[in-house]
Amino acid sequence: MTNHWIDFKNADVILVMGANPASNHPIAMKWVMRAKEKGAKLIVVDPRFTQTASKADLFAPMRSGTDIAFLGGMIKYILDNNLYFKDYVVNYTNAPFLVNADFKGPGELNGLFSGYDEKARKYDKKTWGYQMGEDGMPKKDPTLKSPNCAFQLLKKQYSRYTLDKVSSITGTPKDKLEAVYKLYGSTGKRDKAGTELYAMGWTQHSVGTQNIRAMAIIQLLLGNIGIAGGGINALRGESNVQGSTDQGLLFHLLPGYNATPSASLKDLNAYIEKFTPKTKDPKSVNWLSNRAKYITSYLKAIYGAKATKENDFGFAWLPKIDEGQNASWLMLFDKMFKGQFEGFFAWGQNPACSGANANKTRAALGKLKWMVNVNLFDNETASFWKGPGMNPKDIQTEVFMLPCASSIEKEGSITNSSRLAQWRYKAIEPIGQSKPDAEIMNELFLKVRELYKKGGKFPEPILNLTWNYGKKINIHDVAKEINGYYLEDVYDKKATPPKLLGKKGELCASFVHLQADGTTSCGNWLFSQSYTQKEGKVINMMARRGKTDPTGLGLFPEWAWCWPVNRKVIYNRASVDMNGDPWDQKRPLLKWDAVKEDPVSKKPGVWVGDVPDGPAPPMAKDPGKYPFIMMAEGKGALYGPGLNDGPFPEHYEALECPLEESLMSKQRINPTIKIFGEKEDAFYSCDMRYPYVATTYRVTEHWQTGVMSRHTPWLLEMQPQQFVEMSRELAADKGIKGGDRVKVKSGRGEIFAVAVVTSRFKPFKIGGQTVHQVGMPWCFGWQYPNDPKAGDSANLLTPTVGDANTMIPESKAFMVNVEKA
Amino acid sequence: MATNDKKTKGVLVDLTRCIGCRGCQVACKSWNERSVTPTAVSGSFTNPKQLNADTYTHIRFVENEKDGAPVWSFVKDQCMHCKEPACASACPVGALKKTASGAVTYTFEKCIGCRYCMLACPFYIPKYEWSKVLPWVQKCTFCSERLGEDKQPACVKVCPTGTMFFGNLDDVNGEAEKRIKQNPGKYVNHIYGKEEAGGTSWIYLSAVPFDALGFNMKVMRVKHPDLTWNYISKIPAVVGLVLTAGAVTWAITRRMNAEKGDKS
C-alpha cells in the first residue's frame, strides 16, 4: 500500500476493482463507509455484484481477465477529456522523458512491443530506454509534444482503447464505462483525491502486474499518488503477509527487498554495482543509491564478527540462485512433480488446496521422499496420501507433522498492509506439544549446526551464522537484530566536526545511520527504527499504543510503527506543489515552512506535518529534490520499462479464454508468460467442452483453504458447502435451480458444488456473442467436513500458469463447464 | 411495564451501513455460548435460514432488482425488545419481562413451557429448545448482562461499519429522525419499529422499502398487550354481571316454581 487503511476515509472517490473488501477485509471496509458518510463516491468493478458492490454508488460488471482493457479505456478517456493533473504530470512523472526513437508499441507491432524474441518468449529491452542528453540525463520535453516523449507514447498506446472496443472486450455496457471514467476522472483536480483498492482480483492473472501498472498510470495522471485519500492500495491477505514479504519470503528477495544474489555475481562489489541504480540528476534523491549500506549491514547482522571487510562480509556464504532462475511456487511444484527434489517443508500452508491445479500439486507431493508439515492442524497437505484418488500403498512420501502454536500462543510483531508493524503478546500458553514457529526453527537450526560441526560440504554459511537467541528463542532478540546495532561508535563524517550518530552496542536509530563499512548491522533496513534506543532507553516502537491524531487525517503517528521511518503515506512530497504548498488545503499531509528553523540543521526551512520523504526542500527550492525518491530518476513512472511484458500495459486474454482471437490485437495471450508443457498442465481456450469463464474468490466466513475455519462450527454453519454462483440466464439454459447439486469441470479436474442462481451474475456480450461467467469459493477441502456435499478445493480446476513478472497463478480467469450432477 | 425512553437502551439498525460480514452473528453466538444446527447452501447465503434456539440473530441476504440492476441487502434479525412486549404480556408466570435497561429478558426457572410467548410475538422471535427434555425459550437477550456492566451488546460492539447505533432510546429515535432529515432521498421515509407493535427498542432504517426486505408489514401499530388487556380488564364487570344476574334469576325462578307449587 502506498497509503494506509485509515486513509481511505480521506478519499473523494474510491475505486474498488480487483478486490471485495466487504467480504475479505470487513474491518477495512469501515473506512470506506466512513468516506461514504462524508459524501465520497464508491465505484466497484467486478465480474459479479459483490457485497462491496452492494454499497457502491456505481457498479460496473466486467468479464474476468479484462482489467487492462477497462483501465486502458480510462487512460484514453482521461487524456481525451483533459482530466489529468497537468502540473503534477509534467513535474512529478516521467511524461516529458524522451524514449528511444526505435521503440515501437503494440499498435504498430500487432500486440507486441519492439524487441520480442518469440523463441525465448522474452523481450530484448534495448529499444525501451530513454534518449540520453550530453549531461548523462534523459532528454525531456516539458511541453509533452514530442512524439517520442512518454506522454505521447502513452496517448498512442491507448488511442486504440475506444469505448466500443473496450466494451466489446470487457462486456461492460458503454454507459457504465463512461460513467466510471467520468466519476473517477473527476479526481484529477488538485483538491480531489481518488484511491484505488485492489487485491487478488488483479494479481491472479497472467497479466497481474500490468493490471496494477495500468492503475498506477491513472493515479499518476490524476495526481493521486502521495496524497491523503489517494494512492494505490493492495489489500493484502494473510495477517502478516506484508511482514513476511518485507522479511524476504520470496525466492528472489532478501529481507528489505534487496535482490537475492545470483551465482554469476562474483563478489559484493559486483552485487552492489548491479543493484545500485544511478542517476546524474542532482535533484533526484535516488534512495537506493544506499544499497551498499543496506546489504553490508545485512551481512553484518547475519554473520556478525565473522563478516569482515577482508572476506567481503561473507557475501560468498549467501545462498545464490542461478542466473535467470525462477524458483516461484508453480516452478517448485513443477519440479517436484517431475521428481526433481526429495524433501519439502510445508510450513504454514496447505498447497494441496491452495496451489493452482491441485491435482498436479497433490501428485507432486507423492513424488517426495519426505515432507514436514508445520501446522496448527492436520490438513489436506499432510494427509494428501489418503485423499481422494490416492492409494496410500503406492505413496512412499514419509510425512512428519510438527504441531505449531497459533498466533495467540506466541509473541512477536506482525506487519499489515499499511506497512504497520504491531507488537502482539502471547495470550495463552501453546497447547499440548505445539511450539511457536520460531522455536521450531531454532531447534531445527541448532540441530543442523550440530551436524555440520561434524562435517559437511559447505559448512561456512551455517557455522558462521550468528544465532544467539537462546535455547528457548527470545523473540525480542530477533526483533532487535532486524532493527540493527551500531557495532562501533558511528559518526556523521560529513559534519564538521564529525557528529556522533550512535554509540557502540546501541540499537540503531534509523536506516539513515547505516554504514557500508561494517560498523553497523541491520537485518532489514526498512525496519531500522522499529526497536530502537533513545537516550540510552530501549524502545519497542511496534508496541506503542498512542492514540493521538494531530492532523485529523488518521495518521496516528504514535500507534505502533510503520516503515519507512513511520511515514504513513509514501511519496508524500508529491502531495505539495513544487514550492512545498499542499495541492489540497483541506487534506495537507505536508507543508514546507521556509521560515521555521530546521531543528537538525539549525537553518530556516523545514517540513511540517507527517514524516516527509527526506528532509530536502521541495523541488523548486534550492537544493530541492524530486518527490519520487525510490525511483532513480526521481519521477513517477508513467512509462515503466522495468517489467518483462512491456513498458505500458497491453490487453491480452487469459491463457484460457472464450475467444479464438483477442479483440485487441493478433496477440491473444501475454507473450512473455511461461507455458508449462505437461499433460497435467493442459489448457483449453475457446473449447466447446469448457464454454464458461470461471473465477474463484473468498467468502467472509472462511479463511483461505479453510483449515482454520471449516473446523469452527459457527463459521461452517454459515457457509457449509462448496457452491458455484451463476446467472439466472445460464441456470435456465442448463435447467439448474438454486440449491441443485452441480458438477463444475475444467480441463484439469472437477468438483461438486451447490448452485446459487442469482441476478448478481449477468451474461456478458463479448464481441457480439453471449459469454457466461460463473464463480466459486476455494475454501473447501476433502478432509473436513467429512461430507461429500461439502466439496473439495476449487483449485482442482485452476490452470498452471502465472503472471509474466511474479508467477502468481491465474486463478481468477479460466474456463469450465457446469452440469447438473 | 411502562418504560422510560431516556433511561432504557435502544439500538438503531441502519441497514444502509451493513456489509453482510456476519461478524454480529458470530459475536452473538460467542457471547451467548450458542451451538449450531446443520445447514445447507440454497439459493441465498442466509444460514441458518431461520432464527432458532441457538441463533438469536442472523443476517438475511435479500436480493432484489431495481431497473434491471441487482440490489443486495443484508438484514439483521433479532428480538425487537418491544417497549410493551407481547411476549411478556402473554407469559402466564412472568418468565419474560421488560426490564429497566430496555432488555426483554427470560427467567427459565419460572417458565412452564406453554409457548404462548411464541404465538404472541408479532416478530416470531422466541424460539424453543424442542429437542431438550427441560427446554428453554430462547431469544436475543439484548446482552442484558453486558448492559448491566455498561457495555454495548456483543453484536453492536463487533460491527465494523457501525450499522448499529446504540444508546438511550430517546437518542436512538432522535438519531433515526436526524438521519432521515439530513439525507434526503437516501432512506425510505419509515422508521421500522417506531410504531410497529406500539414501538420497539430496536428500530430500523433502510434505503429499500421494508416490505421488499421481508419485514413483517402486518404487524399492527398498537401496543400488543392492549389487545388482550381489553378483554382481561372487562373480567370484573363480567363477574359482577354474571353473579348478580345469576342470583337474581335464581331468586325469581325459585319463587315462580314455589308459586307453581313445586316442592323443592
Added chain:
Amino acid sequence: MKSHSEIKMWTPSTVLFVLLIALGGIVIAYRLLYGLGAATNLNDRFPWGLWIGIDVLGGVAMAAGGFLIAGAVYILNWKKYKPIVRPAILNAFFGYALAATAIMFDIGLPHRIWHPVVMWQIGSVMWVVAIHVVLYTTTLATESSPMVFEKFKMRGALRAVEKIMVPIVLFGILLSVLHQSSLGAVYLITPGKLSHLWYNSSLPTLFLISAIMMGLSMVSLESIISGRAFGHAPDKDILSGLARGVLITTVVYLLAKISFLATGPGIGAAFAGTMEANMYLLEMAVSVLLPLALLAMKSTLESESRLLLVNILVVVGVLINRMNVSIFGVYRDQAATGMSYFPSFMEFIVTLSFISMAVVGFKISVKYFRVLPDPKA
C-alpha cells in the same frame, strides 16, 4: 333394561379404548423422556398443534354443557333437565380433565404446571386461562361429588354439598363464561398471524357462543349415545329442548359470524378458494349451515337419529373451528418460511388416548355411580 351395575365393562370398544390409553401412556412416557421435539412435529413456527387445538380448545368447548345444564336446573329451576344434570357435569369434568392433562404434557416443563397458581400475572390471558382451569376443575369436582358421597353413603358431606350447590353452580357458570371466552381471547394477540377470517376483536364472544352450541349438542349427543349404550332411552322432551337451545345459539352464532366476516375481510374472503377460505366454508357448513338446515325441518325434533346427526355436526363443526383458529388460520402465515406442520402419529395417539380416557372414565362412573337416573321400573 339393565341396572347400571350390570353394564358390561369389557366390550370390544372399551378394550380398544383401553388399548389406546395404554399406547398413549407409552407415548407420554416417551415425550417426557425425550422431549417435545421427539414426540411431536411442533416447531418454531407452529408452537401449538393438535394437542392444543383438539384436546385443550375442543375439550373445554365440549365441557360447556356442564355449566349450561347445571344453570338450567339450579338457577333457572328448569326441573325437566334434572335427569341429565349429573351426566352433563360429569361430562364437563372429563372434558376439563382432558384439557388439563393435555396441557400438562403439552407444556415443556410439566413439573412446573403449578407455577401460575403462585406466580400471578393478571395481564396474561394465559394466566387467566390457567387459573380458570384450576378453579373450574375443582368446581366441577365439587359439583360431581354428591354421587360419590351417595355411593359411599357419606350423608353429612352430601347434605353439606347440596346446601351450597346453588352458589357453586353460579360460580361454575361464571368461570365457564370467563373461561370459554378467554380461550378465544388467547388469540387476540395474534393480529396479522391469524387469518382475518377468524381474527377479530370479538373472538372471546364467538368462542363463548360456539361453546354453548357445542355444549348443548354434546349433552344431547351423549344422552343419545349413553342411552343406546346403556339401554336407557333418553327423554324426548329433553332432547327436543336441547335441540331448540342449539337452534337458537346457532342462529345467533351464524349472524355474528356473518357480521364479523362482512365488517372484517368481507364476505368474498370466504370464497377466495384458498385453503383457509375452504376450511372456513367447511367449518361453517358443518357447524352451522347443515345443522340449521336439519333443524329447520320440524321432523328433526322428533327423530332421535336426526338429532344425533345434528349434534355430531355441531360438535365436529366447532372442533373444526378450534382447529381452524389454532392451526389452519395461521398456517399460511407460518408456513411462509418453509416450515410446515402435520401432527405426528404420536400426537394423534395421545389425542385419541385422552378421548378414550374420557369415554372410559365416563363409563366407569356410570357403572359405579348414580350418574344416570335409575332406570324406571
